Amino acid sequence: MAHFTKATGLQDWFNQRLATDIVSRVMATEYWIPKNINFLWAMGMVLVITFVFLLVSGIILMMYYQPNVETAFDSVNYIIMKEVEFGWLWRHVHGVAASIVFLIMYIHMFTGIYYGSYKKGRELIWISGMLLFVAFSAEAFSGYMLPWGQMSYWAGMVITNIFSLGDLHLNGLVEWIRGDYVPAQAFLNRFYMLHVLLLPLVIIVLIALHFATLRIPHVNNQEGEELDFEEEAKKYKSGDKKGSKVMAFANDFLSKDMLVVSIFMILFFYLVFYNYNFAMDPVNFDPADGLKTPAHIYPEWYFLWSYEVLRPFSTNIGLIAFGFAQVIFVMLPFLDRSPNAVPAHKRGAFQIWFWVLLADMIVLTAMGKLPPEGIYSTIGLISVLLFIALWIVLPFITKMEKKL
Amino acid sequence: MTKTNRRAFMGKAFSAVAGVGAIASLYAMKKSWDPLPSVKAAGFTTLDMSGYKGNELVTEKWRGKPVFILKYTPEMIASLNDDQKTRVIQIGSDYFMVTLGLCTHLGCIPGYNPDEKSFLCACHGGTFNVAGEVTKAPPPRDLDIPPFKINGTTLVLGEEGDEYKKLLEDGKTLRV
Amino acid sequence: MMRELKILAVIVVFTLITYYLVEPFAHSQMHKHVEGEGFTYSDLPALTKTGDAVKGKELVMGAAACTGCHAITKEGMAAGMDPAMAAQSYGVNPPDLSNAGVVYDAKFLAALIKNPAHALKVEHKFDAAKGKMHPMPQFYGAGGDIDQEIADIVAYLQSIAPKAEELTSEQAYKLACGGCHENRYAGWTQVGQTPKFKKKQDELKFNLAKADYQDALTKYMGKLPPDLSIYIRSRGEHYIKTFVEDPQAYLAGTAMPRVGISTAGMEKVIEYLEDSGDAKRHERESIGPKVMLFTLVFALFAFLWKKELWSKLH
Numbered sequence: 001m002a003h004f005t006k007a008t009g010l011q012d013w014f015n016q017r018l019a020t021d022i023v024s025r026v027m028a029t030e031y032w033i034p035k036n037i038n039f040l041w042a043m044g045m046v047l048v049i050t051f052v053f054l055l056v057s058g059i060i061l062m063m064y065y066q067p068n069v070e071t072a073f074d075s076v077n078y079i080i081m082k083e084v085e086f087g088w089l090w091r092h093v094h095g096v097a098a099s100i101v102f103l104i105m106y107i108h109m110f111t112g113i114y115y116g117s118y119k120k121g122r123e124l125i126w127i128s129g130m131l132l133f134v135a136f137s138a139e140a141f142s143g144y145m146l147p148w149g150q151m152s153y154w155a156g157m158v159i160t161n162i163f164s165l166g167d168l169h170l171n172g173l174v175e176w177i178r179g180d181y182v183p184a185q186a187f188l189n190r191f192y193m194l195h196v197l198l199l200p201l202v203i204i205v206l207i208a209l210h211f212a213t214l215r216i217p218h219v220n221n222q223e224g225e226e227l228d229f230e231e232e233a234k235k236y237k238s239g240d241k242k243g244s245k246v247m248a249f250a251n252d253f254l255s256k257d258m259l260v261v262s263i264f265m266i267l268f269f270y271l272v273f274y275n276y277n278f279a280m281d282p283v284n285f286d287p288a289d290g291l292k293t294p295a296h297i298y299p300e301w302y303f304l305w306s307y308e309v310l311r312p313f314s315t316n317i318g319l320i321a322f323g324f325a326q327v328i329f330v331m332l333p334f335l336d337r338s339p340n341a342v343p344a345h346k347r348g349a350f351q352i353w354f355w356v357l358l359a360d361m362i363v364l365t366a367m368g369k370l371p372p373e374g375i376y377s378t379i380g381l382i383s384v385l386l387f388i389a390l391w392i393v394l395p396f397i398t399k400m401e402k403k404l
Numbered sequence: 405m406t407k408t409n410r411r412a413f414m415g416k417a418f419s420a421v422a423g424v425g426a427i428a429s430l431y432a433m434k435k436s437w438d439p440l441p442s443v444k445a446a447g448f449t450t451l452d453m454s455g456y457k458g459n460e461l462v463t464e465k466w467r468g469k470p471v472f473i474l475k476y477t478p479e480m481i482a483s484l485n486d487d488q489k490t491r492v493i494q495i496g497s498d499y500f501m502v503t504l505g506l507c508t509h510l511g512c513i514p515g516y517n518p519d520e521k522s523f524l525c526a527c528h529g530g531t532f533n534v535a536g537e538v539t540k541a542p543p544p545r546d547l548d549i550p551p552f553k554i555n556g557t558t559l560v561l562g563e564e565g566d567e568y569k570k571l572l573e574d575g576k577t578l579r580v
Numbered sequence: 581m582m583r584e585l586k587i588l589a590v591i592v593v594f595t596l597i598t599y600y601l602v603e604p605f606a607h608s609q610m611h612k613h614v615e616g617e618g619f620t621y622s623d624l625p626a627l628t629k630t631g632d633a634v635k636g637k638e639l640v641m642g643a644a645a646c647t648g649c650h651a652i653t654k655e656g657m658a659a660g661m662d663p664a665m666a667a668q669s670y671g672v673n674p675p676d677l678s679n680a681g682v683v684y685d686a687k688f689l690a691a692l693i694k695n696p697a698h699a700l701k702v703e704h705k706f707d708a709a710k711g712k713m714h715p716m717p718q719f720y721g722a723g724g725d726i727d728q729e730i731a732d733i734v735a736y737l738q739s740i741a742p743k744a745e746e747l748t749s750e751q752a753y754k755l756a757c758g759g760c761h762e763n764r765y766a767g768w769t770q771v772g773q774t775p776k777f778k779k780k781q782d783e784l785k786f787n788l789a790k791a792d793y794q795d796a797l798t799k800y801m802g803k804l805p806p807d808l809s810i811y812i813r814s815r816g817e818h819y820i821k822t823f824v825e826d827p828q829a830y831l832a833g834t835a836m837p838r839v840g841i842s843t844a845g846m847e848k849v850i851e852y853l854e855d856s857g858d859a860k861r862h863e864r865e866s867i868g869p870k871v872m873l874f875t876l877v878f879a880l881f882a883f884l885w886k887k888e889l890w891s892k893l894h
Contacts (some may be wrong), residue, residue: 001817010442035746035893038583038584038587039587039588040587051827056429056433060433060436063436063437074764077765077809077810077813078765078809079440081859081860082859082860083440083441083442084436084440085432085435085436085438086432086435086436087436088431088434088860088863088864089864089867090436092864103595107591181807198652241892241893242892242893242894247893252889252890252893255415255882255885255889255890256886256890257887258418258882258886259879259882259883259885259886261882262875262878262879262882262883263879265875265878265879266875266876266879269868269871269872269875270872272871273864273867273868273872274868278599278602278603282813282814282815282816283810283814285773285810285813285814286806286814295610296610301598301602302735304602313891335755345830358594362594362597362598362601365601366598366601366602366605369601369602369606370606370610371609371610376609386810407888407891407892410888411888411889411892414881414884414885414887414888414889415885415889417881417884417885418885419881421877421878421881422878424874425878428874475583491639558780563769576728
């Protein structure tokens with residue numbers, strides 16, 4: 001039996017049993033964050049808050065949603081939107097949050113790329129982050145099935161068809177995934193399971209992993225400067241808060257986190273109440289009809305660049321390009337051969353590479369939404385080829401960087 | 405105010421504002437948990453009382469629960485004492501026992517014996533008399549009377565008419 | 581601080597560019613835009629005569645024989661058949677004309693009585709030359725000035741109809757849309773408003789009548805006209821208004837007739853569709869500003885707290 005003394009107060013009582021003091025120091029009050037950062041460093045907290053919004057609104061929606069092909073559509077658009085008190089509010093929060101979380105994720109990702117926050121000990125942060133992106137993508141896709149509207153059905157049909165893998169004709173696999181020949185009751189139920197239980201658990205575990213991979217390397221800074229955290233911490237703790245190059249996560253950085261979150265919330269709630277059609281596509285307000293394909297099928301905006309990579313080519317080539325696009329971002333820490341972990345504006349060719357990649361992703365996104373005809377498919381093809389070329393060229397241009 | 409105090413104050417002030425948001429959200433969540441309008445609207449059953457026969461127990465449905473309607477014959481009325489008569493519901497010139505068809509012990513449905521003019525609950529042996537009063541343990545109280553309103557020859561279960569309110573006041577039934 | 585504002589500007593610009601391309605621009609490329617005429621029905625001839633409602637009533641009951649198919653329950657004239665039977669005879673239930681005078685445009689009514697297939701813009705389907713007659717026969721006149729007689733009929737219909745301000749959304753939808761379009765969120769079916777069923781048999785009878793009606797309607801139209809419960813969200817007000825004004829403008833060759841609705845009727849139909857498909861809009865509009873105010877206050881206090889804590893860091 002370990003030794004316990006009479007507690008001097010509530011804090012001491014918990015500390016003797018749970019080591020809460022150490023946890024608090026390591027995770028909050030003595031978790032040192034460089035001062036030389038900007039508001040982009042708060043995107044992680046914005047993601048956490050958005051995820052909480054999704055969890056809470058999702059939990060309430062689960063009280064009334066019915067995962068049955070006959071009643072799913074009406075359980076959302078009649079029961080939740082018309083009957084449940086504030087049901088419309090939770091539905092709008094859930095739909096808008098699901099869309100906006102990807103905007104924040106892309107900003108968060110590109111911040112990491114710009115500042116080299118995937119290099120030199122931070123590779124696992126990047127990889128766990130990309131795994132989170134994949135998990136959120138699966139979560140978004142599975143969630144989109146649930147209202148069982150036209151887009152739900154046909155997106156389900158098209159995306160599961162991908163698994164036939166072109167000329168391999170793996171129709172058996174496609175039917176196994178669906179649990180039926182077409183998206184039907186089995187399909188809806190299992191994607192409901194994925195959406196409300198399995199994937200959220202995976203996401204929560206990955207978030208914990210993501211935080212764990214960040215703790216030892218510490219957060220990066222705007223110059224990529226390697227800090228002696230012990231030294232700077234000593235200055236801070238001795239009272240020289242102005243001279244130290246670091247601040248404490250709690251409550252110094254946390255207060256800035258909250259400020260950025262609050263500004264995000266202004267945008268978020270504006271969208272929830274006044275501008276939500278981008279997140280809840282009108283086509284999905286037609287009940288699913290397996291005998292009628294909508295005139296225009298497109299995924300949600302955050303999948304458009306990926307969708308466009310698939311489109312300009314014949315089936316097999318398209319699938320290979322698509323697979324390449326999903327995996328290549330994960331490889332970034334290993335494709336970047338430069339010894340420098342500094343912001344892009346100090347890295348010459350890489351800076352150009354960054355902005356070209358960003359612009360290319362936006363063009364791919366736009367082309368993914370537009371009908372694949374005429375000038376749009378030409379631009380789309382060029383953009384996809386540019387995307388592939390950028391990744392092939394990356395090891396070469398980074399290898400040429402001089403050590404700073 | 406010293407710097408430290410101001411910092412602590414602003415922290416507390418911010419937390420308070422966040423708290424207001426949290427409470428508003430909790431309020432909205434509580435309202436979302438409320439029974440739906442369609443559920444509450446379905447909480448009324450209208451019965452046409454002209455079709456029942458004397459000493460024939462009929463089980464109707466109200467809010468998903470069984471309701472006993474027992475029309476009294478003149479002999480049955482004569483057998484009631486004054487106290488029991490207060491539980492009788494009069495509609496026009498007819499007299500009825502109207503109670504929930506659930507034993508007040510643990511909710512099983514008691515059976516009616518028209519010869520003995522009594523109810524027996526098979527689950528634990530509780531019995532009730534022709535007025536719905538408990539006559540043998542374990543049920544702790546008489547059969548409950550649902551809220552009702554008399555409209556001419558119809559009875560609306562779920563609405564609280566004057567006769568029902570009087571029964572509540574006199575402690576003849578609990579509100580169900 | 582300056583640097584952060586620059587970074588924010590970059591993010592905002594890229595986000596807005598992406599939003600513009602993916603939403604307004606892409607949608608403009610995918611969907612035809614029809615401006616609409618504001619229900620002026622410019623292709624139909626203007627009304628030249630002033631109608632006499634008393635003479636109009638005689639014609640409606642007599643030479644024009646409207647009441648042979650159309651009920652006018654307001655004037656005590658019931659329908660000759662139940663809706664399902666009427667649909668089996670005519671394809672669709674001839675609407676009750678009690679409110680026609682306010683729900684339909686006057687110019688349209690005149691053109692309709694004279695030549696239904698033309699006014700309804702379904703001549704591509706009902707071509708007299710090819711022997712395919714519209715179920716509603718045209719009025720050939722009662723021997724006098726046909727335009728005057730038609731003006732009289734229209735005047736009569738207007739005289740019995742409610743005033744525009746008194747027209748309810750249910751009346752407008754039932755007449756203008758409800759003969760073909762179900763609205764299950766409002767409880768409306770082509771055979772009438774769904775009642776509360778006491779007995780199972782009543783429910784089965786009602787659903788049987790509905791199924792029979794919908795079968796007849798599908799045969800008549802080629803496809804079952806869609807349920808409009810949530811169309812206000814899936815199509816939006818502008819599309820619905822311009823579509824109703826001229827279905828052919830969006831879907832050339834469609835079997836849906838030009839409805840000939842008046843502006844008053846259209847406003848009420850939109851209201852009905854909003855009640856069925858966007859019922860909580862008033863709550864959303866009322867809570868929205870309060871939540872926005874809260875987020876501003878929240879941001880202010882977050883800023884003040886951050887400022888306090890960071891004053892010691894620099």
